[in-house]
Amino acid sequence: EADIYQTPRYLVIGTGKKITLECSQTMGHDKMYWYQQDPGMELHLIHYSYGVNSTEKGDLSSESTVSRIRTEHFPLTLESARPSHTSQYLCASSEVLAGGPGTRNEQFFGPGTRLTVL
């Protein structure tokens, strides 16, 4: 079944640890995104990718990094976690219709990873 997956769903970790949040999609989408969201609050775009070997920074300054080596995989890494990184991280993907403008397509979201840094 085509879907978008995020692991882990919940993570509690100590300050200074390196962590990687995983995001995979089986929909063959070219575009992928990472958003940061405090509980019940607005979404902030932190990274996105148009395809393999493409990564862009979003609107919110972030100390995280991303990579896009494979179409289906878009991991987000924090080299040294801090309490200020405590938040929910949402991954999304979308496709460009062949011949279409690319602006039409909705983004599909994963279930999110709730990160707590102690």
Added chain:
Amino acid sequence: AQSVAQPEDQVNVAEGNPLTVKCTYSVSGNPYLFWYVQYPNRGLQFLLKYITGDNLVKGSYGFEAEFNKSQTSFHLKKPSALVSDSALYFCAVRESGNTPLVFGKGTRLSVIA
């Protein structure tokens, strides 16, 4: 630059009554508008979108939205609210170009039995 405003942080409505969640947008070209819903501890679920054509768009779970170009609005509506509709609702816009969606701040809908 494109932007979206959701003027209400919270909307309360009695079960069975009609509901409206407001959204206004600002883009330089033609807007592509979306509504998403988020339940607690979940990701966002797509509800509906306006691309072109009829100004009234029907989506999932009985929701609909009306595109009003003159008022630059895209309000979400449902004729009869259910308690299970209680959630956080996000409006989003994308204008021409290969850019990510821009989201509003969200509106929390509470439907009271």
